[in-house]
Amino acid sequence: MTLSSSRTGFLLPRWLPGAFFAAWTVLAAAVLWWFALREPESRVVFVEMGAGGALDSSASRLLLNQQLLPWVPWLILSPYVLWFAFRFPLFGVAKWRNAALLLTAGALFIGVSAAFQDRAARRQPILAPMPAVETWFPPGFDKTPGGEFGIPLAREIGRNPQTELPEAFGLPPEVDPRKLPGMIFTREEMKQRIEAKWSVIATRSEAALGGLLKSQARSMVLLDSFAFLALLVAAHAGIFLRKARQENERAALLDSSHAMARARALQAQLQPHFLFNTLNGIAMLTRKDPERAEEMITSLSELLRIALDGERQAEIPLREELHFIDRYLDLQRMRFGERLKVEREISRDTLGLLVPALLVQPLVENAIHHGIEPRGAGGSVRISTTVEGEMLTILIEDDGVGLGHSSGSSGSGSGIGLASIRERLAALYPGRHAFRSEEPPGGGVRMIIQLPAHSFTP
Structure with missing residues (x-):
């Protein structure tokens, strides 16, 4: 086995970098499949609301994972970007050629990151809070943006309009939703309704928020660009530090x-x-x-x-x-x-x-x-x-x-x-x-x- 000596006194096998990149590629492929290609078992995750409207621990972890999702492509692509920047630095005889290569690599990095985030976001489970025991849908209410989830009630009242209301449920005291037009769904019926109509709900939500989605996409492109530039700066800082150390060692020798x-x-x-x-x-x-x-x-x-x-x-x-x-x-x-x-x-x-x-x-x-x-x-x-x-x-x-x-x-x-x-x-x-x-x-x-x-x- 051939070994290479470093200035710090450690001996590293020459095959170690290749083995690292091979293992990292396998890991990156697994992460790509898990977040962007795998079809989840359910697109809707019903979350039970705790006291004071707080989410339970499982929902909190899911939200945290979704917030960290933009970091995933930066993490899995960073070793390749660093290696590429070390291989083609922005100085020397071939600096202009290297600059063109790095610009191409940057565009590829932004494109892969944006595609990953878009595809992964569309496959992430959606949190559907279920705080009420029953839900009331006035006529036509489910046709409005956000109205697909109805008006939640605080206590179970049943469907019999003759039952006396013990108190108001988010409505004026004189209003009894059982005596108004519309429908009342139990919790289980509401879950089934959301799961059955989820594709329609998602399409309508994306159409209603189209401008916001485009704005978010532009923001992600800017963030990806900054991430790529940060990796380039880190790589070149490492190159300059290594060259300075080598020059100092050569001068000392x-x-x-x-x-x-x-x-x-x-x-x-x-x-x-x-x-x-x-x-x-x-x-x-x-x-x-x-x-x-x-x-x-x-x-x-x-x-x-x-x-x-x-x-x-x-x-x-x-x-x-x-x-x-x-x-x-x-x-x-x-x-x-x-x-x-x-x-x-x-x-x-x-x-x-x-x-x-x-x-x-x-x-x-x-x-x-x-x-x-x-x-x-x-x-x-x-x-x-x-x-x-x-x-x-x-x-x-x-x-x-x-x-x-x-x-x-x-x-x-x-x-x-x-x-x-x-x-x-x-x-x-x-x-x-x-x-x-x-x-x-x-x-x-x-x-x-x-x-x-x-x-x-x-």
């Missing part, structure tokens, strides 16, 4: 690639510089202690292997950087002997965090060459790491001669080393890092690096 390339280039500057300093130290030992110089060359080969392996990636776990520093300090101890002391306070929580390769070694080298070496008695270098919140703090401190007595601008400390660290931190963590130096009260120099605490995620 380019910035990230540029930052990584820049960091690797700066990292590469350090390796020949570090090699020069180390070879210079070995050259000094060859005259004083050839055996120790030979040991330094052996250690240097391992150090170079580690350095060259680290060149392949801009960030490495802190434990690897510290391992590299240990090998470097082994070389320096061969040279300085007891004059060099190293203290380490490494938090276990920091060992797996990522740091730029060759980040700490130039600072240790700076502390030794510009802080400890100028002192005849030697000194100590302290390395510590901590995590506070979302930031990793790395501290390199020496008790050497201090900034004011540094031996000029040569070496990794004042030259390529510190400048490279600043540029690499700015490239990898723009606006999310700190790099500063301090002079502790007891003398020497303290270098502090703060960068985001993050680890490798597959």
Whole structure:
């Protein structure tokens, strides 16, 4: 099965859109048949009026369904309209052709919606309230618009005109409908009469309300047009948002690639510089202690292997950087002997965090060459790491001669080393890092690096 990857990290099967539209088409066909093609069992639904003239729950649901009927074609057609608008947007080289296609699609949408609503409306059950126990029809009253339902009576009075009326039934007190021309129908007779003559009643009602029906049809065309335009606007808003997100992702990817390339280039500057300093130290030992110089060359080969392996990636776990520093300090101890002391306070929580390769070694080298070496008695270098919140703090401190007595601008400390660290931190963590130096009260120099605490995620 072929999968497609989205920017949100989810994997979606390629067949899913086709399956969705196939299922939606089946659903749309079922809805079309149910509302517009199916013949209802009865065109008339007699509704019992409750207290105060309120409709019962079944009649209320039926009225709600009929009020929501205009939304049905918009709902079942919206996925096709959205897909069509995504497929033929109103911009680009073919925008005028797409505009013509969308106009045609809009006309089709309005026509289908209007036909659906007209056909569905003619097949919806009609509510016929039955509030009275009996109904009186004066002569010719059923020939007038709306007179087909007669005059409802409040209580059952029967058809015997000799029965005394207990009270008036919507008529003047002196009027007894049993003694007037016309007919009185019971509830069951009234239901049968309406069902038998419903086609005539419906035709007469549509003829009497012809102007209103045409006005309603024009209103529905306007509503359908607005619905189609709203779907077009929604589709194009989605297109623009997707393009903006893709452009932002592309820009971020380019910035990230540029930052990584820049960091690797700066990292590469350090390796020949570090090699020069180390070879210079070995050259000094060859005259004083050839055996120790030979040991330094052996250690240097391992150090170079580690350095060259680290060149392949801009960030490495802190434990690897510290391992590299240990090998470097082994070389320096061969040279300085007891004059060099190293203290380490490494938090276990920091060992797996990522740091730029060759980040700490130039600072240790700076502390030794510009802080400890100028002192005849030697000194100590302290390395510590901590995590506070979302930031990793790395501290390199020496008790050497201090900034004011540094031996000029040569070496990794004042030259390529510190400048490279600043540029690499700015490239990898723009606006999310700190790099500063301090002079502790007891003398020497303290270098502090703060960068985001993050680890490798597959």
